Amino acid sequence: MEHVEFNKDLIEFLNSSPTPWHAVSTMKSRLDAAGFEQLDERDDWSLDRNRGYYVIRNGSSIVAFRTGNKDVSTSGIRMVGAHTDSPCLKVKPNPELRRKGYFQLGVEVYGGVLLNPWFDRDLSLAGRVTLLDEAGEVQDVLVDFRKPVAFIPSLAIHLDREANSNRSINAQTDLPPVLMQVPEDDTTSFADLLSQQVAAESGIKARKVLGYELSFYDAQQAEFVGLRNEFVASARMDNLLSCYIGLQSLIHTSGDEAALLVCNDHEEVGSMSAEGAQGPFLTAVLDRWCGAGKARAIAHSMMISADNAHGVHPNYLDRHDENHGPILNQGPVIKVNHNQRYATNSRSAALYRHISDELSLPHQTFVVRSDMGCGSTIGPLTAGNLGVTTLDIGVPQFGMHSIRELIGAEDGFTLFRVLAEFMQREKVF
Numbered sequence: 001m002e003h004v005e006f007n008k009d010l011i012e013f014l015n016s017s018p019t020p021w022h023a024v025s026t027m028k029s030r031l032d033a034a035g036f037e038q039l040d041e042r043d044d045w046s047l048d049r050n051r052g053y054y055v056i057r058n059g060s061s062i063v064a065f066r067t068g069n070k071d072v073s074t075s076g077i078r079m080v081g082a083h084t085d086s087p088c089l090k091v092k093p094n095p096e097l098r099r100k101g102y103f104q105l106g107v108e109v110y111g112g113v114l115l116n117p118w119f120d121r122d123l124s125l126a127g128r129v130t131l132l133d134e135a136g137e138v139q140d141v142l143v144d145f146r147k148p149v150a151f152i153p154s155l156a157i158h159l160d161r162e163a164n165s166n167r168s169i170n171a172q173t174d175l176p177p178v179l180m181q182v183p184e185d186d187t188t189s190f191a192d193l194l195s196q197q198v199a200a201e202s203g204i205k206a207r208k209v210l211g212y213e214l215s216f217y218d219a220q221q222a223e224f225v226g227l228r229n230e231f232v233a234s235a236r237m238d239n240l241l242s243c244y245i246g247l248q249s250l251i252h253t254s255g256d257e258a259a260l261l262v263c264n265d266h267e268e269v270g271s272m273s274a275e276g277a278q279g280p281f282l283t284a285v286l287d288r289w290c291g292a293g294k295a296r297a298i299a300h301s302m303m304i305s306a307d308n309a310h311g312v313h314p315n316y317l318d319r320h321d322e323n324h325g326p327i328l329n330q331g332p333v334i335k336v337n338h339n340q341r342y343a344t345n346s347r348s349a350a351l352y353r354h355i356s357d358e359l360s361l362p363h364q365t366f367v368v369r370s371d372m373g374c375g376s377t378i379g380p381l382t383a384g385n386l387g388v389t390t391l392d393i394g395v396p397q398f399g400m401h402s403i404r405e406l407i408g409a410e411d412g413f414t415l416f417r418v419l420a421e422f423m424q425r426e427k428v429f
Contacts (some may be wrong), residue, residue, distance in 0.1 A: 003413035006248075007224070007232055010412060013244045014222040014234045018126040019215050020060035020084035020265045021142055023240055027247055027263070028056065031064055034251045045288050050255060055285055059128060059140060060084055060265040061275035063285045064250055066423075068258035073293025076300025077286075078259045078423045079388065080249060081277070081378050082242035082307065083267030086235070087111035087401045088215040089118065089175060091125070095190050097176055101183070104176040105150070105190065107216065111268030114402045115169045121403060122148035123177055127214035129194055131206040141204055143197050148219040150177035177216060218403045230329060230409050237397055237405035239267070242306035245395075245412055249419035258297075259423035267307075267378050277378035283385060302348060302428045303390040304419065305379030308407070309333035309366050311396035324367040326396035329408030331362030332415040335377075335392040343379035348391035351428065355421050361414050364396070389429060 017023035028038070036052035039045055047053065047067055054064035061084065068075060088110050095105040109115070126144035133139055152175060157163045169175070182188060191209040198204050222234030246261040253259055266276035273279050290297045309332075312325030326333040334349050335342040349365075356363045368374040383390035395415055398406040422428075 003410050006413040006416065007409050010241070010244050011222040011224075011232065011234070014236060014240055017236065017240055018124070018144055018217045019128070021128045021213075022126060022144065023084045023243060024056055024060055024062045024263070025142060027062055027064070027243065028054070030247060030251065036064060041284070047289060052250075052255070057281050058265065058275045061263060061281055063260065063262045063282060064247070065260040065285075065289065066250065066253065066255045066258060067289070069256055070258070071293070072258045072290055073296040074300065075258055076297055076302070076428050078257060078425060078428060079262065079301060079303040080246040080260070080419055080423070081262045081264070081303055081305045081382055082246050083239045083265065083277070083378055084243060084263050085111070085265050085268050086238060086240070087113040087268050088217065089113070089177075091127075091190070091212070091214040091216075093211075096188075098182065098186065101181050102178050103180045103182045103186070103188065104178050107175050107177065109171050109175070110215070112401050114399070115171070115175070117399075117403045118175070119152050119154045121152070122219040123150040123152070123216045124219040125149055125214055125216055127212060129198055129206075129209060129214075130211040131195075131198065131204070132208045132210055134205050134207060136207070138210065139204075141198050141202055143194065143201055143214070145197060146219075150179045150216060152177045220404065224409065225406065226409075231406050232409050232412075233404055233406045235404055237407055238308045238400055239306075241308060241395055241407065241412055245416045245419060246306060248416050249423050252420050253423040255424075257424050257426065262382075264378055271378060271381055277381040278385070282382065286386070298386055298388050300429060301388050302351065303343075303379070303382055303386070303388045304348075304352070304422065305343060305377050305382060305390055305392045306415065306419070307377040307379075307392065307394045308397045308400060308405075309335055309394040310400060311398055311408075313398060319369070319372075321367055321369050324365055326364045326366050328396050328398070328406075329410045330396075331356075331364050332393050332411055332418070333364045333366045333396050335394060336365060336367050337374050339374070340380050341374040341376040342392035343377075343383040343390035344392045345389070347429070348389050352391055352393060352418065352422075355425070356418050359417055359421060361418060366396075
């Protein structure tokens with residue numbers, strides 16, 4: 001696989017994954033096609049060597065693993081972690097707003113959203129709907145309107161002369177998207193609209209919509225960008241890019257060594273949930289896989305937490321440490337923070353550099369400016385929960401937490417090659 005083919009498939013993955021539930025569904029389909037077997041946490045497990053398995057929790061988080069052909073307590077596990085969620089605007093439970101004949105929906109800001117780019121974009125809507133079907137059963141259904149169904153119009157500069165110098169955004173009053181025009185006596189409910197969409201997509205007739213978790217998203221598809229196609233632009237690049245890279249690495253590894261991919265939900269809001277990195281999901285899977293040998297297995301293991309990094313912006317060079325400004329298309333970025341916002345240490349960084357050098361592939365290092373705060377990842381949380389040696393790394397990007405983000409077309413493929421080698425490495429530590 002070359003990087004152009006890799007990126008074309010990445011674009012397909014991004015376009016089919018507008019929400020964490022859709023991302024996990026897409027990963028499930030690809031794992032099924034690769035011969036992995038789904039496990040249910042409610043059942044007893046009987047795991048064989050040289051097999052691939054996966055477990056889904058809440059429909060939005062997934063752990064997939066290969067058991068390898070050795071005793072995991074002495075061979076260890078080569079782990080990769082990422083997250084399925086992205087900053088976005090989520091529909092409120094009672095969202096209907098009717099103003100001057102316009103039908104709008106109230107939204108809640110999820111995560112650290114860069115809000116300005118959400119204005120004047122074609123928006124669609126997707127997520128999970130929980131409903132009572134005609135048989136009286138409660139079930140979850142995925143929905144994706146696919147086409148542009150909403151718009152958040154900017155206020156014209158004629159009505160706000162200071163818009164270019166002093167415009168702030170009120171998340172409560174400025175963000176409700178416009179979906180349609182309705183008569184003054186309209187009584188349309190959002191639940192009615194959802195029922196219609198569910199029936200159109202899946203043929204399921206809902207007696208009642210009981211709940212939903214829905215997000216607006218940019219309807220513009222992922223695409224190559226640049227005069228020489230040296231970039232890829234998309235929504236949700238943070239962090240579906242890492243989910244895709246980890247998935248491809250696990251599927252394409254030899255399977256001789258024990259390897260695992262975890263993609264958690266809720267990283268953008270702190271990871272404290274049943275399916276988040278601060279929750280028990282990964283630990284529960286490892287307990288059932290490794291049994292009494294878990295502590296020994298962890299001591300032989302390593303986790304690579306893959307989450308995108310801040311590429312140095314050519315218009316804002318002063319926002320980076322002068323010796324640690326990652327450049328797009330010059331390799332994945334080893335992320336270092338001695339205050340443990342990243343879990344990288346010299347040992348974990350050395351292993352990545354060693355593999356990368358063996359493959360003659362580039363790598364970079366990022367340290368935040370000493371006078372600026374540092375973001376974090378699932379790396380420190382997973383390291384703290386498991387006690388596993390961990391590396392934080394990521395592909396450099398522009399526009400992090402924007403509605404549309406940009407990466408270099410070569411960096412994702414480079415990280416894939418290193419992670420695929422890591423997952424089949426005979427000895428880690």
